[in-house]
Amino acid sequence: MSDKLLSIKDLYVIYETDEETVKAVNGISLEINKGETLGIVGETGAGKTTTALSIMRLLPKDIGKIIDGRIKFDEVDITTVTEADMRQIRGERISMIFQDPMTSLNPVLTIGEQIGEVIELHKNLNKENMQKKVEEMLELVGIPAQRKNEYPHQFSGGMKQRVVIAMALACDPELLIADEPTTALDVTIQAQVLDMMDELKQKLNTSMILITHDLGVVSQTCDKVAIMYAGEIIESGTAEDIYEGENHHPYTIGLFDSIPSLTKETARLSPIEGLMPDPTDLPTGCKFHPRCPKCMEKCKTEKPKDIVNGTHIIKCHLYNSQNCCG
Ligand SMILES: Nc1ncnc2c1ncn2[C@@H]1O[C@H](COP(=O)(O)OP(=O)(O)OP(=O)(O)O)[C@@H](O)[C@H]1O
Numbered sequence: 001m002s003d004k005l006l007s008i009k010d011l012y013v014i015y016e017t018d019e020e021t022v023k024a025v026n027g028i029s030l031e032i033n034k035g036e037t038l039g040i041v042g043e044t045g046a047g048k049t050t051t052a053l054s055i056m057r058l059l060p061k062d063i064g065k066i067i068d069g070r071i072k073f074d075e076v077d078i079t080t081v082t083e084a085d086m087r088q089i090r091g092e093r094i095s096m097i098f099q100d101p102m103t104s105l106n107p108v109l110t111i112g113e114q115i116g117e118v119i120e121l122h123k124n125l126n127k128e129n130m131q132k133k134v135e136e137m138l139e140l141v142g143i144p145a146q147r148k149n150e151y152p153h154q155f156s157g158g159m160k161q162r163v164v165i166a167m168a169l170a171c172d173p174e175l176l177i178a179d180e181p182t183t184a185l186d187v188t189i190q191a192q193v194l195d196m197m198d199e200l201k202q203k204l205n206t207s208m209i210l211i212t213h214d215l216g217v218v219s220q221t222c223d224k225v226a227i228m229y230a231g232e233i234i235e236s237g238t239a240e241d242i243y244e245g246e247n248h249h250p251y252t253i254g255l256f257d258s259i260p261s262l263t264k265e266t267a268r269l270s271p272i273e274g275l276m277p278d279p280t281d282l283p284t285g286c287k288f289h290p291r292c293p294k295c296m297e298k299c300k301t302e303k304p305k306d307i308v309n310g311t312h313i314i315k316c317h318l319y320n321s322q323n324c325c326g
């Protein structure tokens with residue numbers, strides 16, 4: 001049975017200007033099956049949004065370039081498909097919630113009008129059915145249908161985010177990419193929106209990519225997790241591999257240590273020391289070695305390979321095929 005929906009193989013993406021070449025994505029591979037949710041986790045600048053924009057083929061024109069690799073969505077090769085076909089895929093089969101969702105709402109249109117616009121683009125409905133669909137979408141995200149005549153400023157941040165999610169789902173996409181969908185919200189509202197996304201995923205069987213800085217955020221929602229550092233996936237696996245597995249990449253351990261704790265008041269955040277490397281001048285060997293507490297001599301010169309143990313993959317010299325990965 002092939003229920004593979006998206007597969008990315010050895011993808012390399014750069015941003016090229018006259019002054020510099022930013023190596024944003026450096027050889028990532030991943031797969032998502034139908035109905036599955038993948039979390040992509042990493043610090044700022046890791047290449048998460050670039051990966052999402054590559055799937056949508058919305059990299060900034062003339063600057064952002066896929067220089068190698070394949071992106072296959074169902075049977076379509078995203079890297080070579082025509083712009084006309086891509087336009088149809090975007091919005092009809094794949095939709096994306098952008099990193100700054102609050103700005104994706106138009107202040108002068110009602111919530112209902114804005115959801116209606118999305119539906120109109122993709123579905124041929126008469127006025128009455130269109131209104132029904134708008135109401136259905138609002139209720140799906142937990143907003144009473146009668147609020148469709150209100151304007152964005154009458155909604156709280158969390159409610160606006162629900163509207164943005166309703167718009168993204170209005171075309172019944174097979175894949176929803178959510179780029180930091182809750183970062184702008186406070187912690188309680190964040191949890192509510194995530195719970196809702198979790199429910200939607202069960203109900204609609206939509207595949208999802210959930211992008212976040214915070215390993216804690218994806219734990220309840222994701223089937224699989226990919227951890228990105230300097231444009232590479234340095235560890236990936238099922239949620240169980242990542243949250244219960246014994247062995248981890250030192251960077252993943254650092255991310256775990258920096259999850260804010262709600263329960264332990266005295267717990268101090270221990271963010272990973274140092275900064276993400278300059279993407280125009282990446283370190284040799286393992287890209288994490290300058291920050292790695294476990295750095296060995298060979299990490300400075302030799303690129304680590306993926307060490308695979310079933311579904312769990314770690315790119316680190318600490319492990320080899322005998323002792324990985326748990
Ligand atoms: N239009 C652009 N031109 C040049 N460099 C860019 C452009 N967009 C992104 N970059 C660079 O590419 C790298 C990857 O950026 P990307 O936005 O994919 O990271 P991210 O993981 O999504 O980070 P964040 O968590 O901050 O959103 C960064 O070094 C970033 O500065």
Ligand code: NI
Nearest residue numbers: 048049050099
């Ligand atoms: Ni981003």
